[in-house]
Amino acid sequence: MMAKKGFVRSIVVENPSLNNNTADAQRLEQCLLDELGTDYIKIPLSILKKLPSNLRSWGFRAKAVLFKDRHSWILVDLLNSMSDNPVLGTAVDIGTTRIVVSLIDLETGVEIGRKGFDNPQAAIGPDVLARIHYSSKKTGLAELNNLVIDSVNFNISALCKEHGYKKEDVYLFTGAGNTAMTHLFLGIEAIEIIKEPYIPCVNIPDTQPAVNLNLDINKNALAFLFPNIGSYFGGDLISGILFSGLDQKQDTCIVVDVGTNAEIVVGNKDWLIACAGAAGPALEGGVSKMGMTAKPGVIDQVWIDPDSRDLMIHAIDEINPVGICGSGMIDLAAGLFLSKRIDIQGKFSRQICGEQLFEKDGINHFILVDENHSGTGEAISLSQVDLNSLTSSKAAMYTILEVIVKNTAGLEFSDLEKFYVAGTFGSFINPVSAISIGMLPDIPLETFEVLGNSSLGGAKELLKDPDAFERIMKIRQSITYIELNVNQEFMNMFSGAKFYPHTDASRFPSLQNKI
């Protein structure tokens, strides 16, 4: 099998002669059109300025750095094919909380390195809402834009240096973020995103000279940000679908991104159905609000022997624990339920918990780590309030999955060929635990697959594969976006899902032996 051709190509331009006195630029153009099998390519003026002497000193051979956008191929730069100039690209996941930059060798497609850092806009506002409000103030948009651009510039430069490259070696930039982050990154007014009727300024940003975005990489570099479908369905999700390959699957699969919002896409090569964003009061808080962010000392895994009821924990970096994160909480809830310490209504059983339960301000707390083994000097516990919140979250997740898979797509969970879990949080969830509490459907474990940072993955994919652009546009076109309608029917389904694992326990046959 031939390796797929990327964005760097070796070309040989026809020599000029008295018989072919077509201009250099037009012979170069023809050579590229033939190489790419297309009928139009943009060649920027900056390349033309020295084209005659360059082509002649290079013997009419060159290395073409290319890109493709919604309308055409673009020649990014033309290099001496004899030189060993590196040709790099950066793919960036522009997260609300965290930004990850990946450095890619465009000639091999290999990832050279990766760097994650906090989105510095958090200093202005922790969430999208606060930042958008701030952006509508006098110099707010410029401030937010500068913060994110400066931090990306700094980290690209640092990442290049770490690996022995220069920032000028970076010719392509792809970025995926939610609709708000994308607008702030482009320096585009964002306030309408959060005002009814929730209209983004742009769905499909065109490819830009990177310099127009103040990106400090190669002066000829191009930058592309993933398109969105609306205010609540951003380029990060489109990028994630690209990475999952959902748009090319024969059999129906699902992608669930448990990030700041719960975002779900189900479909195959023929159709895609998506829902995303807040789903009304029932989901306030959302699954991602459970527990702490992963950091050293945070409990990320919990095991409870259902018979002995012995409890084992794992804290990140194996130091004394300081708290618990989402995946740990799901493990914990599953263990507590299977060991009968919480009942099917999600309430602590005083009888079974015994002295592991203490009451404070009239609220039950389950002690997970006593004060002697804690890293904070205080016991680490799970309160009934925490548990209720987890119960709501898991019920919401299950209900949304049910709405989209059953009510909307008209399928059964068992029809799903693959169940992709994306997002940082999703990567750490133990599907067995999630099934045990009725958060995820009871389908074979091998169906579940962790995608990791799918938003970054899609942005990387676009740096490697010229066909990705068409897939992105097709994904945008073929998605049916459903608004979660939190009506009486939804609330009824939600009520059933708030039980452990569900009022209809027959949906979770794998638990029959365990409960």
Place this chain on the structure above:
Amino acid sequence: MMAKKGFVRSIVVENPSLNNNTADAQRLEQCLLDELGTDYIKIPLSILKKLPSNLRSWGFRAKAVLFKDRHSWILVDLLNSMSDNPVLGTAVDIGTTRIVVSLIDLETGVEIGRKGFDNPQAAIGPDVLARIHYSSKKTGLAELNNLVIDSVNFNISALCKEHGYKKEDVYLFTGAGNTAMTHLFLGIEAIEIIKEPYIPCVNIPDTQPAVNLNLDINKNALAFLFPNIGSYFGGDLISGILFSGLDQKQDTCIVVDVGTNAEIVVGNKDWLIACAGAAGPALEGGVSKMGMTAKPGVIDQVWIDPDSRDLMIHAIDEINPVGICGSGMIDLAAGLFLSKRIDIQGKFSRQICGEQLFEKDGINHFILVDENHSGTGEAISLSQVDLNSLTSSKAAMYTILEVIVKNTAGLEFSDLEKFYVAGTFGSFINPVSAISIGMLPDIPLETFEVLGNSSLGGAKELLKDPDAFERIMKIRQSITYIELNVNQEFMNMFSGAKFYPHTDASRFPSLQNKI
């Protein structure tokens, strides 16, 4: 008849709603696509940045400033439809010797004013050859580029001020020049144009942000320079053909541009044949080298009564004459021939000239203005050497016309519906005189039509008519460019044409009664 729609359109963008939450940019795009009947338009990032607040404060009504290039429509800027901001364009004839800037109201198509000035590159080299050589020196290209751009900026700004406008009111720039001038204007290496095999860097320059060319007009303005066919067939000629409308004529016509080179295009809506440039040693000097450049005191018209042989002259601004320009020389030669003071071989007849002829260094001189009536204190005369040069030039012109019309197109001169004379020099030629000396073919006088500055005319046309772009590309495609082959056959034809009016006098029936 509906007025043809230009590059400024009033548009109404669909209001957003919960039912149509398409982004502002995409609703704007759809509105423009509908208005223009096209399927792709570029919208620059700079317009997006404030699009949401602009559209809302304007009630979703706007004035769109548009342009079109080889590949798509482009939105140049979006203005409040309620404002009375002027929307102007500049068309520029980038001549080797002289540059002319025309200021156009893009909403009405009306020319507001025009300004001509000498190309300041002349300080570096008088002709294309000298400038291109200079451009290949260290900072030569940048110097030449700065000179022309600065002078154009200065004059656009002055022209705007004179008419009560600001340079920021200029949104479009179209320029037509020969291939060398176009390269220098774009700052592109030009040396290969004059080195065998004479390859321009670019045939079809893409539309550029004006700021990329350092043009100091509106910051969103676009600039387009006319494409060329080769080193010797420039954008000025393409522009001239556009202006003449040759490409849309039912019947065959000819355009003759007597500028720095003799350039000729014959054709109609189905085909175009062109030749241009130097035609070998026989044409050295060329028609344009005859006489002085038009300025006050220069004789531009001469009448000689064939019977009385009385001679009348007209000098520009009617002051005492200081010299004679090309059109005056053609009148003079015609008068001298018809009054038999020069014979059919183009030699002065001592017998008939009498004391109007004096000899100096063994060369005959015909006195046109004696020293008492001259503005220089010396007699103004025409020497046999000057006359020989004129004879060669007129013979060359006729021979080229014969080669292109008869030998190449296979037509007779009488098949030409119109004979357009373009260029500054051409504007002043009296066709009767030119026919009398056998320079132009003996066809009905009403066939001749003066085009004036056709290069500027085409550039203006492109500011008014969105369809012009396609015509330009079609003109480029449909031209068959013939190299004048100065072979034995050409030299034989040339020899015949050096007679007055021609060895074959039957070609000039209108002269039969006069000679």
